[in-house]
Amino acid sequence: MHHISIRTANIYRAITFYEQLGFNVSERFTTGYTLACWMEGMGGRIELIQIPEPKPAPDAFADLHYVGYYHLSFDVTEQSGDLPTYLNHLQELFADNAQEDSENFQPLVVLLEPTQQQIGNRIYEVAFIADTDGLPIEIIRVLTTLGD
Numbered sequence: 001m002h003h004i005s006i007r008t009a010n011i012y013r014a015i016t017f018y019e020q021l022g023f024n025v026s027e028r029f030t031t032g033y034t035l036a037c038w039m040e041g042m043g044g045r046i047e048l049i050q051i052p053e054p055k056p057a058p059d060a061f062a063d064l065h066y067v068g069y070y071h072l073s074f075d076v077t078e079q080s081g082d083l084p085t086y087l088n089h090l091q092e093l094f095a096d097n098a099q100e101d102s103e104n105f106q107p108l109v110v111l112l113e114p115t116q117q118q119i120g121n122r123i124y125e126v127a128f129i130a131d132t133d134g135l136p137i138e139i140i141r142v143l144t145t146l147g148d
Helices: 011-020 083-100
Strands: 004-008 024-030 035-041 044-050 072-075 109-119 122-130 136-145
Touching: 004 011, 011 024, 011 035, 011 044, 011 083, 083 109, 083 122, 083 136
Parallel strands: 004 044, 072 136
Antiparallel strands: 024 035, 035 044, 109 122, 122 136
């Protein structure tokens, strides 16, 4: 896959959000009518596109009848010993930055606290956070592989 594209109400806030997750802007450009960029990190690439006169995003996390792309998922198995510690670190980072610059930084919104989920022969730690437009992002970590 080349990249995932995200439409955002405020590209500067979105860039700030994804930088705190470990992404870096690799290219800045326009789509002909608006600002855009590519950001790389967490093993992938995202494209942010600022939308003039945006409408609120649907609540893909809480609306059980929502149909469409649901979330991005980032695997932090290599970066973290456990998901609660990783999430606490993110919350502190976001809170500290929001105190210094509330215009560009926002506190982290946690949609689902870390929980365990078995998929196939693996048990994962899973949590969900929201980006600056309320879009859900899954943070996932392999806890154990059964049978190993």
